[in-house]
Amino acid sequence: xxxxxxxxxxxxxxNHRDPKKPRLSExxxxxxxxxxxxxxxxxxxxxxNGSFGCCPSSxxxxxxxxxxxxxxxxxxxxxxxxxxxxxxxxxxxxxxxxADDVDExxxxxxxxxxxxxxxxxxxxxxxxxxxxxxxxxxxxHCAFQSVKKSIQAYVTRVGGSTVEVRLPFPxxxxxxxxxxxxxxxxxxxxxxxxxxxxxIDHITxxxxxxxPVRELVNVCREEGVEEVFVDAAHAIGSVKVDxxxxxxDYYVSNLxxxxxxxxxxxxFYCKKRSSELDVHHPxxxxxxxxxxxxxxxxxxxxxxxxxxxxxSVMEFVKRFEGGIDGIMERxxxxxxxxxxxxxxxxxxxxxxxxxxxxGMVMIGLPSKLCVESDEDAVKLRSYLRVHRLVEVPVYFLGxxxxxxxxxxxxxxxxxxxxxxxxxxxxxxxxxxxxxxxxTELVKDQMTCQNLPPV
Amino acid sequence: xxxxxxxxxxxxxxxxHRRSKRxxxxxxxxxxxxxxxxxxxxxxxxxxxxxxxxSNFISLSExxxxxxxxxxxxxxxxNGSFGCCPSSxxxxxxxxxxxxxxxxxxxxxxxLKPxxxxxxxxxxxxxxxxxEDExxxxxxxxxxxxxxxxxxxxxxREGRFDRGDAxxxxxxxxxxxxxxxxxxxxxxGGEVIEVQLPFPVxxxxxxxxxxxxxxxxxxxxxxxxRLALIDHVTSMPSVVIPIRELVKICREEGVDQVFVDAAHGIGCVDVDxxxxxxDFYTSNLxxxxxxxxxxxFLYCRRSGGGNNLHHPxxxxxxxxxxxxxxxxxxxxxxxxxxxxxSILEFVNRFEGGIDGIKKKxxxxxxxxxxxxxxxxxxxLGCPPEMCASMVMVGLPVCxxxxxxxxxxxLRNLLRERFCIEIPTYFRAPxxxxxxxxxxxxxxxxxxxxxxxxxxxLRDAVNELVRDGFKCTxxxx
Numbered sequence: 001x002x003x004x005x006x007x008x009x010x011x012x013x014x015n016h017r018d019p020k021k022p023r024l025s026e027x028x029x030x031x032x033x034x035x036x037x038x039x040x041x042x043x044x045x046x047x048x049n050g051s052f053g054c055c056p057s058s059x060x061x062x063x064x065x066x067x068x069x070x071x072x073x074x075x076x077x078x079x080x081x082x083x084x085x086x087x088x089x090x091x092x093x094x095x096x097x098x099a100d101d102v103d104e105x106x107x108x109x110x111x112x113x114x115x116x117x118x119x120x121x122x123x124x125x126x127x128x129x130x131x132x133x134x135x136x137x138x139x140x141h142c143a144f145q146s147v148k149k150s151i152q153a154y155v156t157r158v159g160g161s162t163v164e165v166r167l168p169f170p171x172x173x174x175x176x177x178x179x180x181x182x183x184x185x186x187x188x189x190x191x192x193x194x195x196x197x198x199x200i201d202h203i204t205x206x207x208x209x210x211x212p213v214r215e216l217v218n219v220c221r222e223e224g225v226e227e228v229f230v231d232a233a234h235a236i237g238s239v240k241v242d243x244x245x246x247x248x249d250y251y252v253s254n255l256x257x258x259x260x261x262x263x264x265x266x267x268f269y270c271k272k273r274s275s276e277l278d279v280h281h282p283x284x285x286x287x288x289x290x291x292x293x294x295x296x297x298x299x300x301x302x303x304x305x306x307x308x309x310x311x312s313v314m315e316f317v318k319r320f321e322g323g324i325d326g327i328m329e330r331x332x333x334x335x336x337x338x339x340x341x342x343x344x345x346x347x348x349x350x351x352x353x354x355x356x357x358x359g360m361v362m363i364g365l366p367s368k369l370c371v372e373s374d375e376d377a378v379k380l381r382s383y384l385r386v387h388r389l390v391e392v393p394v395y396f397l398g399x400x401x402x403x404x405x406x407x408x409x410x411x412x413x414x415x416x417x418x419x420x421x422x423x424x425x426x427x428x429x430x431x432x433x434x435x436x437x438x439t440e441l442v443k444d445q446m447t448c449q450n451l452p453p454v
Numbered sequence: 455x456x457x458x459x460x461x462x463x464x465x466x467x468x469x470x471h472r473r474s475k476r477x478x479x480x481x482x483x484x485x486x487x488x489x490x491x492x493x494x495x496x497x498x499x500x501x502x503x504x505x506x507x508x509s510n511f512i513s514l515s516e517x518x519x520x521x522x523x524x525x526x527x528x529x530x531x532x533n534g535s536f537g538c539c540p541s542s543x544x545x546x547x548x549x550x551x552x553x554x555x556x557x558x559x560x561x562x563x564x565x566l567k568p569x570x571x572x573x574x575x576x577x578x579x580x581x582x583x584x585x586e587d588e589x590x591x592x593x594x595x596x597x598x599x600x601x602x603x604x605x606x607x608x609x610x611r612e613g614r615f616d617r618g619d620a621x622x623x624x625x626x627x628x629x630x631x632x633x634x635x636x637x638x639x640x641x642x643g644g645e646v647i648e649v650q651l652p653f654p655v656x657x658x659x660x661x662x663x664x665x666x667x668x669x670x671x672x673x674x675x676x677x678x679x680r681l682a683l684i685d686h687v688t689s690m691p692s693v694v695i696p697i698r699e700l701v702k703i704c705r706e707e708g709v710d711q712v713f714v715d716a717a718h719g720i721g722c723v724d725v726d727x728x729x730x731x732x733d734f735y736t737s738n739l740x741x742x743x744x745x746x747x748x749x750x751f752l753y754c755r756r757s758g759g760g761n762n763l764h765h766p767x768x769x770x771x772x773x774x775x776x777x778x779x780x781x782x783x784x785x786x787x788x789x790x791x792x793x794x795x796s797i798l799e800f801v802n803r804f805e806g807g808i809d810g811i812k813k814k815x816x817x818x819x820x821x822x823x824x825x826x827x828x829x830x831x832x833x834l835g836c837p838p839e840m841c842a843s844m845v846m847v848g849l850p851v852c853x854x855x856x857x858x859x860x861x862x863x864l865r866n867l868l869r870e871r872f873c874i875e876i877p878t879y880f881r882a883p884x885x886x887x888x889x890x891x892x893x894x895x896x897x898x899x900x901x902x903x904x905x906x907x908x909x910x911l912r913d914a915v916n917e918l919v920r921d922g923f924k925c926t927x928x929x930x
Contacts, residue, residue: 039552039555039556040555040556040557041556041557044557046557048559051558051559051562052554052558052559052562052785053558053785054555055555060555068523070536070747071523071524071538071539071544071746072523072524072525073524073525073528073530073875074535074536074537075532075535075536075869075875076525076869076875078535078536109767109783109784109786110783110784110785110786111784112767112768112769112783112784112785113767113783113784115768116766116767116768119768120766127611127642145769145770146768146769146770146784149768149769149770149771149772149773150768150772152768152772153764153768153772154768158611254785256785262551262555262787263554263785263786263787264784264785264786264787280637282600282604282766282767283593283596283597283600283766284596284599284600284630284633284634284636284637284638285596285629285630285633285634286629286630286632286633287633288633288634288636288637289633299593299596299597300593300594300595300596300597300630300748301536301537301594301596301738301740301747301748302593302594302747302748303746303747303748303787303790306787382563385559385560385563391557391559391560
């Protein structure tokens with residue numbers, strides 16, 4: 001207690017405040033952070049923040065209050081509280097991402113929903129004759145599987161065609177990606193077709209790479225692409241997001257991945273146009289026609305509480321040095337440091353250079369593990385989860401004909417990568433557990449073919 | 455409030471399911487409260503509040519405890535709009551939320567799907583559907599409507615339906631559903647026919663006759679009626695529609711598909727899919743079936759072309775059937791969808807289970823409605839047999855409700871001055887009508903309601919009448 005007093009610069013503490021209660025102006029200590037994430041399962045090396053994110057107890061408490069408010073008197077909440085609360089969240093986000101107008105910012109469940117909204121619109125343009133059959137949608141081959149299915153459901157079904165650009169991986173520079181993309185756009189325009197939509201990930205999921213999204217959007221504008229949709233599921237809380245600078249028509253990012261919100265909430269930015277934008281939420285309510293932001297604010301009776309806690313999240317991140325920027329920087333630096341530790345220990349490589357990583361890094365797995373298929377990757381992942389209490393996604397890199405691939409220290413070809421994430425709750429031991437699990441498998445001459453069943 | 459520290463877990467990861475000996479162990483409607491075959495995935499309910507009652511059934515004070523989170527200042531007689539959720543079920547939901555937060559990957563890979571299946575299995579039995587494939591879980595009836603109407607829109611766009619073919623719906627269909635019809639059907643070339651229904655309603659025959667006329671209009675000039683969209687219980691004004699008869703008429707008249715919007719279905723009226731015979735049927739569970747917001751089912755009869763339906767939020771499950779598609783629409787909080795087996799435990803604490811609750815709600819709401827009618831000198835909006843757990847009650851004419859905005863402002867007044875939560879309805883006078891009742895309230899009755907709440911409403915309105923109150927005096 002005395003130590004606290006001295007730190008507060010006041011030896012004679014007339015303030016009878018409970019010394020255990022942290023001042024809001026003090027930053028969170030390591031033990032505060034552990035307490036905020038005490039609900040995480042102990043004993044698990046949870047190095048996969050990228051998939052499902054995390055939510056600190058202070059924010060969960062704020063969410064509970066919103067939920068209770070609804071349960072207590074739902075009509076009053078609906079008429080007097082909900083819209084104001086949603087607008088407060090949207091306003092915070094709008095300023096974070098440098099949008100011109102809060103009207104450009106809608107809240108939806110997740111990036112998957114935003115993709116459906118964009119692709120439904122594109123589909124309507126085909127159906128209603130605005131786009132010609134065979135006009136194209138261009139995307140990277142590693143675009144999220146849900147997005148690809150959404151294209152099938154809404155675009156291919158009505159006669160649109162697709163061009164997939166293979167993302168070079170492992171990758172060493174932005175130029176590799178930009179050239180590949182330019183080639184893809186050329187293909188999309190071949191035979192007099194028009195490229196109606198380009199889908200660009202800000203941060204690809206698997207394999208995980210920070211993409212040169214500004215350059216790619218510029219290329220799209222140069223090459224006459226009609227609209228650009230940036231799928232930035234991982235972006236906010238990972239990397240600085242300035243939607244004006246990026247210049248896309250549509251931009252979506254999940255807040256429950258890297259921005260400490262509970263499942264689920266995403267913001268969906270639609271750049272204002274001179275004419276009315278024909279985007280609609282697919283779940284149509286009485287707000288239909290009042291603009292996407294208003295439509296999305298009511299899609300029937302739901303639990304909207306996860307969309308209401310954004311101001312509380314801002315309070316939480318302010319308790320870190322440098323706020324969200326500080327968090328992003330430290331996550332990146334630690335992830336890279338841990339990534340280098342692992343690839344040195346395993347004699348492998350990083351999937352991309354540090355400047356093309358965020359709080360996630362791809363690290364090559366030793367060739368001796370013999371990951372030869374997607375199924376092997378899943379098997380290895382399950383083994384790690386069940387037998388080693390390590391949660392980490394595994395990526396199988398299928399080499400194409402003629403590709404040489406990268407070799408590890410045993411001169412075997414690296415066919416698989418793990419994607420490690422680093423968030424504020426992670427500790428060095430988490431990555432050491434992963435390191436040792438893999439090292440031991442190799443030492444025991446285990447391969448994906450002889451892993452014990454889970 | 456559930457603690458945030460990890461729940462106690464035995465080494466073998468098995469959860470002990472505790473059941474109070476006081477819980478009724480009988481089955482209701484053939485549905486046993488024990489629906490999850492694998493106990494490893496079952497979460498135990500928190501201990502029931504202590505009771506001195508020797509009865510096997512839930513006591514009044516236990517009910518009060520279950521709903522103690524409701525605002526005590528309010529006469530909450532509007533269960534119809536947003537429903538309710540007892541604390542035992544809220545607690546189970548919290549458990550599910552914590553399981554995700556604890557280790558989300560494992561939850562996603564190992565626990566989510568089997569437990570959604572358990573909910574779907576429970577619903578299948580409750581609604582007497584033939585097969586689990588026919589039962590999809592979605593957020594709410596609004597989502598279900600988008601799913602069905604999107605399918606209709608595709609048929610128009612892809613030329614399976616001719617431009618101008620009709621979709622027939624009730625004039626009293628829910629506002630969101632009407633907009634959905636506009637967004638999907640009108641936009642893709644379908645013609646929308648609205649069937650005007652009388653209100654107040656004297657008999658089911660009136661509705662049946664008007665509906666027949668509406669269908670004839672739909673078929674005029676050789677058109678086909680591709681979809682009939684019928685409410686099981688209309689929202690505003692609220693009336694139980696004779697849907698079995700209407701579905702039969704649709705079949706007789708060659709309507710392609712029948713979609714029943716039963717937002718107020720399960721826990722309010724009898725929902726037997728085989729008996730009702732519709733192609734699509736949706737109902738919210740968070741209105742009358744004690745679920746937290748939000749969860750609904752969409753039933754799609756196998757033979758009714760159900761393979762064509764897709765969830766509009768497309769995920770990697772696309773093409774695996776609507777039920778499977780709906781189990782994953784991206785990262786979400788699915789906890790409300792996982793508590794259905796726990797709800798069965800709750801309702802089985804009541805005598806007669808959900809049927810007993812329905813019966814008592816109906817009797818009570820009629821009793822309260824008639825009490826109000828007597829005191830105000832007005833009338834009910836329909837005969838007692840055409841209401842379930844909600845009823846429309848006429849407001850005294852002298853209040854002068856002369857527009858929809860009058861009705862809204864009166865509602866606000868009741869909320870703000872009298873702490874009464876009740877939706878109001880403006881019924882425009884018909885041609886030649888003088889001194890007709892133009893304002894109605896819709897009262898609901900659910901297990902937590904008490905006669906005092908309706909007395910408060912009675913007295914508030916009488917006070918307004920005594921004061922010579924007129925709606926024209928209200929400003930926004």
